[in-house]
Amino acid sequence: MPFAVYILGLSIFAQGTSELMLSGLLTEMAADLGVSIPRAGLLISAFALGMLVGAPALAVLTLRWPRRTALLAFLGVFIAAHVVAALTPGYWVLFGTRVIGAFVYAGFWAVAATTALGLVPANARGKAMSIVAGGLTVANIVGLPAGTVIGQHLGWRAAFWAVAILSALAMAGVAAKIPGGRPSDVPDLRRELRTMINPRLWLSYSTTALSTGAQLVIFAYLGALLARTTGIADSWIPLVLTVYGIGALIGITVGGRASDAHPFRVLTVGTTGLIIIAAVLALTATMPVPVVILVFLLGAFGFATNPALNTRVFSLAGAAPTLATATNFSAFNVGITVGPWLGGIAIGAGLGYASVGWIGAALGIAMLATIVWAQRLQHRADRHEVEMPTQHSLAELSR
Incomplete structure (x- = not known):
């Protein structure tokens, strides 16, 4: 695996820490900024908003840029946003930096995914994506608690400085290890837009959104x-x-190794496991030991499908993957937005916290339906590809 792929994973870890750490800093931030905790919580929503629109917008704007140039530009703006955030005394300036930081983070994700997949052969794409996306998983394990500890002991602004410094280190790695120059096949916007017409691509986006939700x-x-x-x-x-x-982390590693050879099997097994785990969690929510075991399995089966979701889109996009991959990132963020919103509705209606398990199971069933549908369409396309050369050969023989 090229070392550049690991550099991209480190970059996602640095930026992903910023995405996650606010959940552990809201109390301190609210007190320092003189706002309520719910209002401080809107800073998380601001980040989600920036990510939702950033990936496709920046993918188009930087389509013909050298990928290293685009990645460095995104990291530079991301670092600047965090420096301003660490220095500002005002809530709305901080709110703006969260939107801007998330906007370029989403752009980085989109270009990083395309870059990583382009650096490896087709049979290693799932593993490459597991390394890149694994940066966010490690941010869950290390970055979130570390950012919380730094914020609690040195102030929330120190956590922002730490992210800026870590991102600067990642920027140095990108400058040193990501190949410069334009890709050999320079992306064309019209070709990228034509690719987006593919209905199988949008079916894959539906799978991504439902999985995340x-x-x-x-x-x-x-x-x-x-x-x-x-x-x-x-x-x-x-x-x-x-x-x-x-x-x-275990799930995304195993899924990354298996998704290149068996993408639909990974998606089917991961989704089926997610449905069962969510339903059992709803039934056993009052029992500590089963819940802890189920939480571990939820992470494993939920993240196991992540590499296959990304590589599936890349393979469907063919020679025009940049905008398609970026839109898949937006689909992840649709799930991030809609899933918690549905849970909030159920809890607000008095159905209890266990109800989120049933909602997760229902969304998983819908996801499984899209996978079965996509697999049938793939079989049909494969048969068509086999039949066409055969018909052509018969026509040649009849001449």
């Missing part, structure tokens, strides 16, 4: 479920969340 509807309320339904002491909740992160 099924997992995030549970993960977003996992801490509250553990405390208020399962009855686990607050001091143990970070450890249980770490167990989830370890499961996610």
